[in-house]
Amino acid sequence: MRNVIFIPARYPSVRFPGKPLAMLRGATGDARPLIQRSWEVACKVAGISAVYVLTDDKRIADAAEAFGADVMMTSERARNGTERCAEALRMLEDVPDVVINLQGDAPLTPPHYVEALAGAMRDSAVQVATPVLKTDDGHLASLRADRAAGRVGATTAVFMQCGDALYFSKEVLPFGDRNAKSGTPTFHHVGCYAYRPEALRQYADLAVGALEAAEGLEQLRFLEFGISVRCVEVEARGRAFWELNNPSDIPLIEEIMEREGIE
Numbered sequence: 001m002r003n004v005i006f007i008p009a010r011y012p013s014v015r016f017p018g019k020p021l022a023m024l025r026g027a028t029g030d031a032r033p034l035i036q037r038s039w040e041v042a043c044k045v046a047g048i049s050a051v052y053v054l055t056d057d058k059r060i061a062d063a064a065e066a067f068g069a070d071v072m073m074t075s076e077r078a079r080n081g082t083e084r085c086a087e088a089l090r091m092l093e094d095v096p097d098v099v100i101n102l103q104g105d106a107p108l109t110p111p112h113y114v115e116a117l118a119g120a121m122r123d124s125a126v127q128v129a130t131p132v133l134k135t136d137d138g139h140l141a142s143l144r145a146d147r148a149a150g151r152v153g154a155t156t157a158v159f160m161q162c163g164d165a166l167y168f169s170k171e172v173l174p175f176g177d178r179n180a181k182s183g184t185p186t187f188h189h190v191g192c193y194a195y196r197p198e199a200l201r202q203y204a205d206l207a208v209g210a211l212e213a214a215e216g217l218e219q220l221r222f223l224e225f226g227i228s229v230r231c232v233e234v235e236a237r238g239r240a241f242w243e244l245n246n247p248s249d250i251p252l253i254e255e256i257m258e259r260e261g262i263e
Helices: 034-043 058-066 081-091 111-120 137-148 197-204 210-215 220-224 249-260
Strands: 003-009 023-025 031-033 050-055 070-073 098-102 128-134 155-159 165-169 187-189 192-195 230-234
Touching: 003 034, 003 081, 023 034, 023 249, 031 034, 034 050, 034 058, 034 098, 034 111, 050 058, 050 081, 058 070, 081 098, 081 192, 081 197, 098 111, 111 128, 111 192, 111 230, 128 155, 165 220, 187 230, 192 197, 197 220, 210 220
Parallel strands: 003 050, 003 098, 050 070, 128 230
Antiparallel strands: 023 031, 098 192, 128 187, 128 192, 155 165, 155 187
16 A cells, blocks of 8 residues: 655644744754654554655745755645645546554654554545543643643544444543543544545545534534544553643643653
8 A cells, every 4th residue: 555644833822822843852952843753753653654744834835844854834724724735636647445543743653653553544445534631630631731731732532343434523521420530431542543535536526514523523524424433542652641731731741752752
């Protein structure tokens, strides 16, 4: 299978303008922009034919080209990363078997998460796949702390026994005793997707649904229009995971990078 990784990146953001160019300091003290750290993750994924940064902003394009990334300039019409990936797919002369959307705000994504997605796409019945990570007590406490503080941050997923998604939300789902240490597990949705080209093309032709608009979650468009999304459970393997959603996430991510020796 020929798999390509797209890293969509946009400059405007309500919560964090210019986020792709935010500097993150690693374990050695070296500071590199978020978009570069995301690209470096993509380059470590096994079995990938090509990696592209997708953007409509010259500042991001210039920064990406400076550290050696291949850049595809997309239009300003894309409302989310999936639409930007659909646009970039139309620009490729050689259509891949699978397009992987690696979010540009998740520099702590281990390469094996992406490799698990590619593995799930070997099942021809799977049109879209995305990783989910079972939370431990500390991870779950961080999710709940964000919501208690009014911060819109990580996404949770609930899915059927077969793995197909039921729903994604910015709330901590499923609801349970907030003081309990065990019970129904909460799964943190890792913002990475694998698509068949046909599913990606179909997505671009669909209108924004009510749930997508309410939650601000692009993947809900697939569910609202009857396209299944396979949730692929991944293992932490000792790695902490957190996205850069707000400026307050920078010191948390830098602390994790130092602790795990990420340069």
